Amino acid sequence: MTDIAAGSRTEDAAAVTGDAMIRPFRVGFPEAELTELRRRINATRWPERETVTDSWRDRPRAILMPSQETDPQEGAIMAEPTLYERLGGIFAIAAVIDNFSDRLVKNPKIVNANPELREWHTVTYHTRMPGLKWGRTLWVAMKAGGPFQYTGLEMRDAHWDLKISPEVFDEVTQELINAMDDFKVPEREKAEVLAAFGAEKGEVTASSQPGEVNWRRWR
Numbered sequence: 503m504t505d506i507a508a509g510s511r512t513e514d515a516a517a518v519t520g521d522a523m524i525r526p527f528r529v530g531f532p533e534a535e536l537t538e539l540r541r542r543i544n545a546t547r548w549p550e551r552e553t554v555t556d557s558w559r560d561r562p563r564a565i566l567m568p569s570q571e572t573d574p575q576e577g578a579i580m581a582e583p584t585l586y587e588r589l590g591g592i593f594a595i596a597a598v599i600d601n602f603s604d605r606l607v608k609n610p611k612i613v614n615a616n617p618e619l620r621e622w623h624t625v626t627y628h629t630r631m632p633g634l635k636w637g638r639t640l641w642v643a644m645k646a647g648g649p650f651q652y653t654g655l656e657m658r659d660a661h662w663d664l665k666i667s668p669e670v671f672d673e674v675t676q677e678l679i680n681a682m683d684d685f686k687v688p689e690r691e692k693a694e695v696l697a698a699f700g701a702e703k704g705e706v707t708a709s710s711q712p713g714e715v716n717w718r719r720w721r
Protein backbone atom coordinates (compact mmCIF):
# COMPACT_ATOMS: atom_id res chain seq x y z
CA MET A 503 0.00 0.00 0.00
CA THR A 504 1.37 3.39 -0.93
CA ASP A 505 0.21 6.36 1.11
CA ILE A 506 0.04 9.68 -0.60
CA ALA A 507 -0.19 12.77 1.54
CA ALA A 508 -2.92 15.13 0.45
CA GLY A 509 -4.80 18.04 1.87
CA SER A 510 -8.42 18.95 2.35
CA ARG A 511 -10.37 21.87 3.59
CA THR A 512 -13.53 20.44 5.08
CA GLU A 513 -16.38 22.87 4.69
CA ASP A 514 -18.19 21.45 7.75
CA ALA A 515 -15.23 21.83 10.06
CA ALA A 516 -14.57 25.29 8.73
CA ALA A 517 -18.20 26.24 9.28
CA VAL A 518 -18.17 25.03 12.91
CA THR A 519 -14.78 26.32 13.97
CA GLY A 520 -14.41 29.25 11.58
CA ASP A 521 -11.10 27.60 10.73
CA ALA A 522 -10.43 27.46 6.96
CA MET A 523 -7.05 25.74 7.26
CA ILE A 524 -6.04 22.90 4.96
CA ARG A 525 -5.84 19.70 6.98
CA PRO A 526 -3.53 16.87 5.86
CA PHE A 527 -4.89 13.36 5.37
CA ARG A 528 -3.72 10.16 3.66
CA VAL A 529 -5.05 8.33 0.62
CA GLY A 530 -4.00 4.71 0.17
CA PHE A 531 -3.48 2.94 -3.18
CA PRO A 532 -2.69 -0.80 -3.44
CA GLU A 533 0.84 -1.17 -4.84
CA ALA A 534 -0.44 -3.61 -7.51
CA GLU A 535 -2.74 -0.95 -8.94
CA LEU A 536 0.09 1.57 -9.17
CA THR A 537 2.33 -1.00 -10.85
CA GLU A 538 -0.41 -1.76 -13.36
CA LEU A 539 -0.95 1.95 -13.99
CA ARG A 540 2.79 2.46 -14.64
CA ARG A 541 2.79 -0.54 -16.97
CA ARG A 542 -0.11 0.86 -18.99
CA ILE A 543 1.43 4.34 -19.24
CA ASN A 544 4.71 2.83 -20.46
CA ALA A 545 2.89 0.65 -22.97
CA THR A 546 0.96 3.57 -24.44
CA ARG A 547 1.82 4.12 -28.11
CA TRP A 548 0.17 6.07 -30.88
CA PRO A 549 -1.31 3.88 -33.59
CA GLU A 550 0.33 3.59 -36.99
CA ARG A 551 0.89 6.68 -39.05
CA GLU A 552 -2.23 8.61 -40.07
CA THR A 553 -3.37 7.91 -43.61
CA VAL A 554 -4.63 11.43 -44.16
CA THR A 555 -1.89 13.99 -43.72
CA ASP A 556 -3.76 17.14 -44.65
CA SER A 557 -2.68 19.81 -42.26
CA TRP A 558 -6.19 21.28 -42.34
CA ARG A 559 -7.50 18.06 -40.82
CA ASP A 560 -4.73 17.12 -38.43
CA ARG A 561 -1.35 18.60 -37.66
CA PRO A 562 1.28 16.12 -38.83
CA ARG A 563 1.93 13.78 -35.94
CA ALA A 564 5.65 14.35 -36.28
CA ILE A 565 5.12 17.88 -34.99
CA LEU A 566 2.77 16.84 -32.20
CA MET A 567 4.87 14.03 -30.81
CA PRO A 568 8.54 14.94 -30.62
CA SER A 569 8.82 12.81 -27.46
CA GLN A 570 8.66 9.62 -29.54
CA GLU A 571 11.66 10.65 -31.62
CA THR A 572 13.80 7.85 -30.28
CA ASP A 573 11.30 5.05 -30.85
CA PRO A 574 12.49 3.15 -33.95
CA GLN A 575 8.89 2.22 -34.76
CA GLU A 576 8.16 5.88 -35.12
CA GLY A 577 11.19 6.58 -37.32
CA ALA A 578 9.10 7.00 -40.44
CA ILE A 579 6.83 9.48 -38.70
CA MET A 580 9.73 11.78 -38.01
CA ALA A 581 10.59 11.90 -41.70
CA GLU A 582 10.73 15.29 -43.36
CA PRO A 583 7.22 16.60 -44.14
CA THR A 584 6.39 16.37 -47.83
CA LEU A 585 6.25 19.43 -50.06
CA TYR A 586 2.47 18.96 -50.02
CA GLU A 587 2.44 19.30 -46.24
CA ARG A 588 4.87 22.21 -46.24
CA LEU A 589 2.73 24.06 -48.78
CA GLY A 590 -0.21 23.74 -46.40
CA GLY A 591 -2.25 21.00 -48.05
CA ILE A 592 -4.96 20.99 -50.70
CA PHE A 593 -6.70 24.24 -49.75
CA ALA A 594 -3.49 26.27 -49.79
CA ILE A 595 -2.48 24.77 -53.14
CA ALA A 596 -5.94 25.40 -54.62
CA ALA A 597 -5.79 29.03 -53.49
CA VAL A 598 -2.46 29.60 -55.25
CA ILE A 599 -3.66 27.85 -58.42
CA ASP A 600 -6.84 29.93 -58.41
CA ASN A 601 -4.80 33.14 -58.22
CA PHE A 602 -2.27 31.88 -60.81
CA SER A 603 -4.96 30.81 -63.30
CA ASP A 604 -6.80 34.14 -63.05
CA ARG A 605 -3.52 35.97 -63.67
CA LEU A 606 -2.94 34.19 -67.00
CA VAL A 607 -6.19 35.40 -68.60
CA LYS A 608 -5.22 38.98 -67.70
CA ASN A 609 -1.68 38.86 -69.10
CA PRO A 610 -1.61 40.14 -72.72
CA LYS A 611 1.74 38.46 -73.41
CA ILE A 612 -0.02 35.14 -72.82
CA VAL A 613 -3.49 35.95 -74.15
CA ASN A 614 -2.18 37.41 -77.43
CA ALA A 615 0.78 35.08 -77.94
CA ASN A 616 -0.90 33.17 -80.79
CA PRO A 617 -4.42 32.59 -82.18
CA GLU A 618 -4.92 29.35 -80.21
CA LEU A 619 -4.01 30.92 -76.88
CA ARG A 620 -6.16 33.99 -77.69
CA GLU A 621 -9.17 31.79 -78.44
CA TRP A 622 -8.70 29.86 -75.20
CA HIS A 623 -8.13 32.90 -72.98
CA THR A 624 -10.94 35.04 -74.41
CA VAL A 625 -13.65 32.49 -75.28
CA THR A 626 -12.98 28.90 -74.20
CA TYR A 627 -12.00 29.76 -70.64
CA HIS A 628 -15.60 30.67 -69.78
CA THR A 629 -16.57 27.02 -69.65
CA ARG A 630 -13.25 25.31 -68.98
CA MET A 631 -11.55 27.45 -66.33
CA PRO A 632 -13.12 25.81 -63.24
CA GLY A 633 -12.13 22.36 -64.49
CA LEU A 634 -8.67 23.58 -65.43
CA LYS A 635 -8.12 25.01 -61.94
CA TRP A 636 -9.18 21.68 -60.50
CA GLY A 637 -6.81 19.77 -62.82
CA ARG A 638 -3.87 22.06 -62.11
CA THR A 639 -4.50 21.81 -58.37
CA LEU A 640 -4.61 18.02 -58.55
CA TRP A 641 -1.41 17.93 -60.61
CA VAL A 642 0.52 20.09 -58.14
CA ALA A 643 -0.91 18.20 -55.14
CA MET A 644 0.23 14.89 -56.63
CA LYS A 645 3.68 16.15 -57.65
CA ALA A 646 4.15 17.58 -54.16
CA GLY A 647 3.54 14.16 -52.59
CA GLY A 648 -0.06 14.69 -51.49
CA PRO A 649 -2.64 11.92 -51.10
CA PHE A 650 -4.09 12.46 -54.60
CA GLN A 651 -3.74 10.91 -58.00
CA TYR A 652 -3.76 13.16 -61.08
CA THR A 653 -5.64 11.30 -63.78
CA GLY A 654 -5.95 14.03 -66.42
CA LEU A 655 -4.19 14.30 -69.73
CA GLU A 656 -0.44 14.04 -69.97
CA MET A 657 1.24 17.41 -70.32
CA ARG A 658 2.13 17.01 -73.99
CA ASP A 659 -1.45 16.08 -74.91
CA ALA A 660 -3.07 18.72 -72.67
CA HIS A 661 -1.13 21.53 -74.35
CA TRP A 662 -0.56 20.27 -77.87
CA ASP A 663 -3.25 22.37 -79.57
CA LEU A 664 -2.16 25.55 -77.80
CA LYS A 665 1.28 25.79 -79.50
CA ILE A 666 2.90 27.22 -76.37
CA SER A 667 6.38 28.65 -77.07
CA PRO A 668 9.25 28.53 -74.57
CA GLU A 669 8.87 32.33 -74.15
CA VAL A 670 5.20 31.97 -73.23
CA PHE A 671 6.13 29.17 -70.85
CA ASP A 672 8.59 31.55 -69.13
CA GLU A 673 5.91 34.24 -68.86
CA VAL A 674 3.55 31.70 -67.28
CA THR A 675 6.33 30.69 -64.89
CA GLN A 676 6.68 34.33 -63.84
CA GLU A 677 2.94 34.46 -63.08
CA LEU A 678 3.31 31.32 -60.98
CA ILE A 679 6.06 33.07 -59.03
CA ASN A 680 3.82 36.13 -58.61
CA ALA A 681 0.94 33.96 -57.35
CA MET A 682 3.17 32.17 -54.84
CA ASP A 683 4.53 35.54 -53.69
CA ASP A 684 0.96 36.74 -53.12
CA PHE A 685 0.56 33.86 -50.68
CA LYS A 686 4.05 34.27 -49.20
CA VAL A 687 5.13 30.75 -50.12
CA PRO A 688 8.64 30.39 -48.60
CA GLU A 689 11.66 30.36 -50.93
CA ARG A 690 12.42 26.68 -50.48
CA GLU A 691 8.89 25.50 -51.31
CA LYS A 692 8.67 28.02 -54.16
CA ALA A 693 11.85 26.60 -55.68
CA GLU A 694 10.51 23.04 -55.44
CA VAL A 695 7.21 23.93 -57.12
CA LEU A 696 9.08 25.80 -59.88
CA ALA A 697 11.38 22.82 -60.41
CA ALA A 698 8.38 20.50 -60.93
CA PHE A 699 6.76 23.02 -63.26
CA GLY A 700 9.97 23.70 -65.21
CA ALA A 701 10.61 19.98 -65.68
CA GLU A 702 7.56 19.88 -68.00
CA LYS A 703 8.77 22.69 -70.27
CA GLY A 704 9.79 20.36 -73.09
CA GLU A 705 6.46 18.52 -73.01
CA VAL A 706 4.27 21.60 -72.67
CA THR A 707 6.02 23.50 -75.46
CA ALA A 708 6.57 20.48 -77.75
CA SER A 709 3.99 21.50 -80.36
CA SER A 710 5.70 24.87 -80.90
CA GLN A 711 8.93 23.16 -81.99
CA PRO A 712 9.29 22.69 -85.76
CA GLY A 713 8.88 19.09 -86.84
CA GLU A 714 7.55 17.83 -83.49
CA VAL A 715 4.84 15.21 -83.83
CA ASN A 716 2.52 13.97 -81.11
CA TRP A 717 2.57 10.31 -81.97
CA ARG A 718 -0.13 9.53 -79.43
CA ARG A 719 -2.58 11.29 -81.74
CA TRP A 720 -1.90 8.59 -84.35
CA ARG A 721 -2.94 5.63 -82.27
Ligand code: HEM
Binds near residue numbers: 619622637638657661
Ligand atom coordinates in the same frame (compact mmCIF):
# COMPACT_ATOMS: atom_id res chain seq x y z
C1 HEM B 1 4.31 22.44 -66.04
C2 HEM B 1 3.56 23.35 -66.53
C3 HEM B 1 2.08 23.16 -66.64
C4 HEM B 1 1.25 22.35 -65.94
C5 HEM B 1 1.59 21.43 -64.78
C6 HEM B 1 -0.07 22.49 -66.48
C7 HEM B 1 -1.19 21.79 -66.06
C8 HEM B 1 -2.30 21.64 -66.83
C9 HEM B 1 -3.35 20.68 -66.63
C10 HEM B 1 -3.37 19.66 -65.50
C11 HEM B 1 -4.27 20.84 -67.59
C12 HEM B 1 -5.59 20.06 -67.74
C13 HEM B 1 -5.34 18.81 -68.56
C14 HEM B 1 -6.60 18.01 -68.83
O1 HEM B 1 -7.47 18.47 -69.59
O2 HEM B 1 -6.70 16.89 -68.28
C15 HEM B 1 -3.81 21.91 -68.42
C16 HEM B 1 -4.47 22.42 -69.48
C17 HEM B 1 -4.21 23.67 -69.97
N1 HEM B 1 -3.06 24.39 -69.79
FE1 HEM B 1 -1.53 23.89 -68.66
N2 HEM B 1 -0.02 23.42 -67.48
C18 HEM B 1 1.27 23.87 -67.59
C19 HEM B 1 1.72 24.81 -68.46
C20 HEM B 1 0.90 25.62 -69.17
C21 HEM B 1 1.31 26.78 -69.89
C22 HEM B 1 2.74 27.32 -70.00
C23 HEM B 1 0.20 27.30 -70.45
C24 HEM B 1 0.18 28.55 -71.28
C25 HEM B 1 -0.81 29.40 -71.22
C26 HEM B 1 -0.93 26.44 -70.10
C27 HEM B 1 -2.26 26.60 -70.44
C28 HEM B 1 -3.20 25.60 -70.39
C29 HEM B 1 -4.53 25.68 -70.95
C30 HEM B 1 -5.13 26.88 -71.66
C31 HEM B 1 -5.17 24.46 -70.69
C32 HEM B 1 -6.62 24.05 -71.02
C33 HEM B 1 -6.74 23.21 -72.25
C34 HEM B 1 -8.17 22.73 -72.38
O3 HEM B 1 -9.10 23.53 -72.36
O4 HEM B 1 -8.34 21.51 -72.52
N3 HEM B 1 -0.44 25.44 -69.32
N4 HEM B 1 -2.61 22.37 -67.94
